[in-house]
Amino acid sequence: MDDQNKNLILATVLSFLVVMTWFWLFPPEEAPITDLPPVAESLDATTPTAANDVTALTTTTPDASETDVEVARIAIETPEFKGSLSLQGARIDDLSLTQYREELAEDSPIVRLLKPVGDAEAYFATFGWASADGLSADQVPGPDTIWSLETGDVLTPETPVTLRWDNGAGQIFRTEISVDSDFMFDYAQSVENTGTSDITLRPYGLIRRHGIPADLKNFFILHEGLVRMTDGELEETKYSKVVDYSVDPSEGTQAERLEASENGWIGYTDHFWMTTLIPEQGRPFRSTSKYFDSRDLYQAEAVMPLETVAPGELTVVTTRLYAGAKEWEAIRNYENEEGVTGFLDSIDWGWFFFLTKPIFWLLHNLNVIIGNMGWSIIALTFILKALVLPLAYKSFVSMAKMKELQPEMEALKERSGDDKQALQQGMMKLYKDNKVNPAAGCVPILLQIPIFFSLYKVIFVTIELRHAPWIGWIKDLSAPDTSSIINLFGLLPWGTPEPGSIVALVAIGIMPIVLGISMWLQQKLNPAPSDPTQKMIFAYMPWVFMFMLGSFASGLVLYWITNNIITFIQQYTIMRSHGSKPDLFGNMTSGFKKSAAASDAKSKDK
DSSP: OOHHHHHHHHHHHHHHHHHHHHHHHSOOOOOOOOOOOOOBOOOOOOOOOGGGOOOOOOSOOOOOBOOOOOOOEEEEEOSSEEEEEETBTTEEEEEEEEEEESSSSTTSOEEEEEBOBTBTTOEEEEEEEEEEESOOGGGSOOTTOBOEEEEOSEEOSSOOEEEEEEOSSSEEEEEEEEEOSSSEEEEEEEEEEOSSSOEEEEEEEEEEEESOOTTOOOOTTOOOEEEEEETTEEEEEEHHHHGGGBOOTTTTOOSSEEEESSOEEEEEEOSSEEEEEEOOTTSOEEEEEEEETTTTEEEEEEEOOOEEEOTTOEEEEEEEEEEEEOOHHHHHHHHHTTOOTTGGGGSOOOTTHHHHHHHHHHHHHHHHHHSOHHHHHHHHHHHHHHHTHHHHHHHHHHHHHHHHTHHHHHHHHHHHTTOHHHHHHHHHHHHHHTTOOGGGGGHHHHHHHHHHHHHHHHHHHOGGGTTOOOSTTOOOTTSOOOOOGGGTTTTSSSOOOOTTSHHHHHSOOHHHHHHHHHHHHHHTTSOOOSSHHHHHHHHHHHHHHHHHGGGSOHHHHHHHHHHHHHHHHHHHHHHHHTTEEEOTTSOEEEOHHHHHHHHHHHHHHO
16 A cells, blocks of 8 residues: 555544544533523514415514413323313424433433423414404414314324314304324314405414523534425524524514425424424415524414405315424325425435435334344444445455565565655556555545444434344443443442543443454554554554544444454455465465565565
């Protein structure tokens, strides 16, 4: 391997080390927790654009103040949820996910997704109508309207509920709310015009979030904040960027308003959870993101086109609300079977989406067959290694030949002395005579880097790895190895250091140690760099990675261990098939040809 290729590999590895070290030593600060008061802001319904194909909207919308009124609630009971919705504003504002706990412990509280006004970090969805022509603002239902229950008493997948509100001016509004067995609510908003003249109005849905979530990860590899699809174009905006488009309520201005002509959705995404408004696909709507600085309030809106209702007519518009875990299978079903365009992109696949999507698809299906995510990661690694084997084979053959040529290379360096040109020419001739491509040794590293980052992304962002056990002490593949050398991996009576502490950085577990050993073994089969500095860096690299990756997800460490072991076996087998017998101490014994070549080189040197 010539110096240019050694420098390429060294630069690649050092760049990786710099990035990992930076985020290891200087993790992003967590956002402060803020207690938030109730808010009183209005829904903006200024003039729509031509995309909605309607005339100018001049009247204001109903008051959307969030007063905490004691009203009746309707229980929500599904296989995934428990909670309630409020008759004030038909709000879904009390929702917990029964299948997910905050921590791994069995007595840990279940995850609470939505919270009513009055609770810290209030977070809810509400639906209503904006007046346009023939109605005043107080004649349409808004976020504070007190509805009456017309049918149903508990919202379940089998029993929808219907809410009713009569404005006393000839219009009767109803909202039928249904829910499926996964995470989707349907809001069928209707208005019956029993008056004597036409009315014009538009339905809307909105999501309000009081402040950023306390458990915001704020990590570079993960998107948290606004997420929306507008006519096939995905937008991901972090909370800090949403703030840049704040609204001055006194001026009635808007922030980040987009007009969707056919399809889309808008909402907020967390690490594992999401709340998203989904208007009827195939119809235009207005997608708006706002931030109210005075109340630290984030608001996402889906405002549908104007509806004109003649006397004696009834209009129904259905908007959907996804509120729950970002489960790949459920989201894929809504996209493929129920026509929610691009919904799978609500999962943060990252820049390498062309790798992360198929990798997760394969991992998911392996888990369906095997039933354990740990063994599925191992099986995935075997499959990925098999796919790149044709390229890796040529690389391993080249590296085996180069290692065999090392005695001749050393003799050539002694003969050339300080004459670098003669050394370079001699190396090129040696490579040519033995049909060796020194650049081929870079292929395994260059192939492994995007696959590694893609798998890191998959393990970090997908909920399917959250709290997924493997064997023994590995109870959560999305978390670091919980064993520790401090207590001899559980043999001594004291506990392990707190995650994130200085001691925890060096008190690594069993899996990182196995990783370091596997990297060392694999490295022993590679040609040693001729430069002393490079040789020292490569010698320490396995042990540096051992400590650095000790705080990474166990699933990622498991992948890397498996990858190293497979690579070692492949490379060792190929080297043996070419007449070389490597050992773990850097010695090399070969067949008669190699011994003869080395002896001949020494004779010429004398």
